[in-house]
Amino acid sequence: MSEQFDDLPRTMFEKIWDRHRVLDREDGQTLLYVDRHLLHDGGATAFDVLRKRGVKPRAPDRTFATPDHYVATDSRTIAEIQDPRHREMVEKLARNTAEHGIRMFGLGDPNQGIIHVVGPETGLSQPGMLLVCGDSHTSTHGALGALAFGIGSTEVAHVLATQTLWQRKPKTMRITVDGTLGDGVTAKDVILAIIAQISAAGATGHVIEYAGSVIRGLSMEGRLTLCNMSIEAGGRAGMVAPDETTYAYIKGRPYAPADWDDAVARWKRLPSDPGATFDAEVTLDGSAIEPMVTWGNSPEDALPIGGSIPDPADAADEERREVMHRMLDYMGLTAGTRLDTLPVDRVFIGSCTNSRIEDMRAAADVARGRQVAAGVEAWVVPGSEPVKRQAEAEGLHEVFRAAGFAWREPGCSMCLGTNGDIAAPGVRVASTSNRNFMGRQGPGARTHLVSPAMAAAAAVTGHFTDVRKLLAGEA
Ligand SMILES: CC(C)[C@H](C(=O)O)[C@@H](O)C(=O)O
Numbered sequence: 215m216s217e218q219f220d221d222l223p224r225t226m227f228e229k230i231w232d233r234h235r236v237l238d239r240e241d242g243q244t245l246l247y248v249d250r251h252l253l254h255d256g257g258a259t260a261f262d263v264l265r266k267r268g269v270k271p272r273a274p275d276r277t278f279a280t281p282d283h284y285v286a287t288d289s290r291t292i293a294e295i296q297d298p299r300h301r302e303m304v305e306k307l308a309r310n311t312a313e314h315g316i317r318m319f320g321l322g323d324p325n326q327g328i329i330h331v332v333g334p335e336t337g338l339s340q341p342g343m344l345l346v347c348g349d350s351h352t353s354t355h356g357a358l359g360a361l362a363f364g365i366g367s368t369e370v371a372h373v374l375a376t377q378t379l380w381q382r383k384p385k386t387m388r389i390t391v392d393g394t395l396g397d398g399v400t401a402k403d404v405i406l407a408i409i410a411q412i413s414a415a416g417a418t419g420h421v422i423e424y425a426g427s428v429i430r431g432l433s434m435e436g437r438l439t440l441c442n443m444s445i446e447a448g449g450r451a452g453m454v455a456p457d458e459t460t461y462a463y464i465k466g467r468p469y470a471p472a473d474w475d476d477a478v479a480r481w482k483r484l485p486s487d488p489g490a491t492f493d494a495e496v497t498l499d500g501s502a503i504e505p506m507v508t509w510g511n512s513p514e515d516a517l518p519i520g521g522s523i524p525d526p527a528d529a530a531d532e533e534r535r536e537v538m539h540r541m542l543d544y545m546g547l548t549a550g551t552r553l554d555t556l557p558v559d560r561v562f563i564g565s566c567t568n569s570r571i572e573d574m575r576a577a578a579d580v581a582r583g584r585q586v587a588a589g590v591e592a593w594v595v596p597g598s599e600p601v602k603r604q605a606e607a608e609g610l611h612e613v614f615r616a617a618g619f620a621w622r623e624p625g626c627s628m629c630l631g632t633n634g635d636i637a638a639p640g641v642r643v644a645s646t647s648n649r650n651f652m653g654r655q656g657p658g659a660r661t662h663l664v665s666p667a668m669a670a671a672a673a674v675t676g677h678f679t680d681v682r683k684l685l686a687g688e689a
């Protein structure tokens with residue numbers, strides 16, 4: 215299908231799109247073939263739609279599931295889930311997948327975890343694939359060089375029934391981050407700096423390809439964090455070209471391709487051709503990025519830790535002034551207050567953004583030999599069973615426990631609180647998740663997004679702190 219374009223330089227997105235096109239409709243929609251379909255316990259209605267129509271899933275062997283949104287993080291069996299409504303969601307996923315022969319990494323399975331941690335970790339998410347899931351943070355999987363995006367519940371039913379999906383072709387945007395990151399600056403700070411620069415709507419309608427020396431230098435965990443938040447910049451998807459880091463990460467994983475050498479040879483043809491053009495180009499100087507903290511209720515409201523709460527009086531227009539007033543009121547903040555003086559009540563290290571082994575290590579490096587400040591409740595929620603096992607093998611759980619952190623069981627937990635893990639009204643949370651929307655972590659809860667190292671620094675000092683000072687032994 216794509217041969218006729220082979221002599222024209224194409225972006226990685228265009229190559230994957232072309233390879234998955236089944237047919238183009240006159241209204242501009244394209245039918246795409248879906249390689250992998252991931253399911254979680256947050257979207258149970260799709261199976262009901264199929265059942266009502268008497269339709270069976272078209273390709274159960276291309277569909278994989280794990281419960282994450284409704285699982286308890288203080289127990290590991292369905293029976294122990296206290297709230298019957300939460301228990302029902304987890305049970306429903308188990309019933310639906312069992313009925314149709316869909317592989318589920320359920321509670322107690324050694325691979326259970328947050329779906330966006332499980333996909334890459336099991337080797338299910340691979341370069342060149344078209345991967346979808348009824349969840350906005352499906353953009354995460356693009357870190358491996360896949361085209362991966364979230365779909366709505368009607369589309370989930372459509373993919374289950376047909377293994378295809380209608381889509382309008384998005385535009386392309388390349389975000390190049392050159393230079394080198396400073397000590398204590400992570401992929402989370404890079405993506406918060408990007409969103410602060412281009413805004414939460416900056417990439418609307420676009421698939422982002424991240425490029426440049428900083429991106430090439432990121433570990434796979436860092437790339438997953440980066441692509442995870444593409445959606446918070448409005449992007450349809452985010453991707454990073456596969457390279458040796460990608461191949462080394464996938465090799466040996468349970469679902470890694472059996473024809474390994476051929477697969478790598480195919481993957482090597484994926485990166486955007488020299489001379490390929492993007493609809494939009496953005497550049498950032500990676501060397502100038504500092505540890506970031508959000509202060510408002512959109513991920514774009516992020517500032518370097520050395521900054522102060524902005525003044526609505528300085529807003530560009532009346533509308534923005536009103537939004538800022540509302541956010542400062544909700545967040546309980548006063549213009550001019552230094553970010554590094556803000557006290558925290560709770561700390562959450564987890565979510566599909568920052569719950570991988572590297573995140574655990576970064577937080578443990580700060581927690582080691584220190585104590586969670588008096589009055590602060592700090593949680594570490596590993597993203598999956600494999601992350602938990604690896605962290606425990608390295609003794610990280612002991613580091614956290616000795617410092618006064620709670621070491622919990624894998625799931626989405628306080629990121630969205632659908633399982634009941636929420637913060638009380640007015641509570642200020644340093645959180646490694648991806649959304650700081652009003653009420654996201656509980657009605658009235660005040661979320662500040664940070665990296666795992668910055669979250670651990672806030673936990674042990676009791677207020678937001680420049681982690682670089684702790685790492686340098688200055689605080
Ligand atoms: C429940 C799910 C559909 C939702 C999403 O789409 O992202 C959730 O994961 C979130 O992070 O808000």
Ligand code: SF4
Pocket residue numbers: 282283328330349351565566567625626629630647648
């Ligand atoms: S961890 Fe948070 S962002 Fe990720 S899938 Fe779960 S609720 Fe959504």
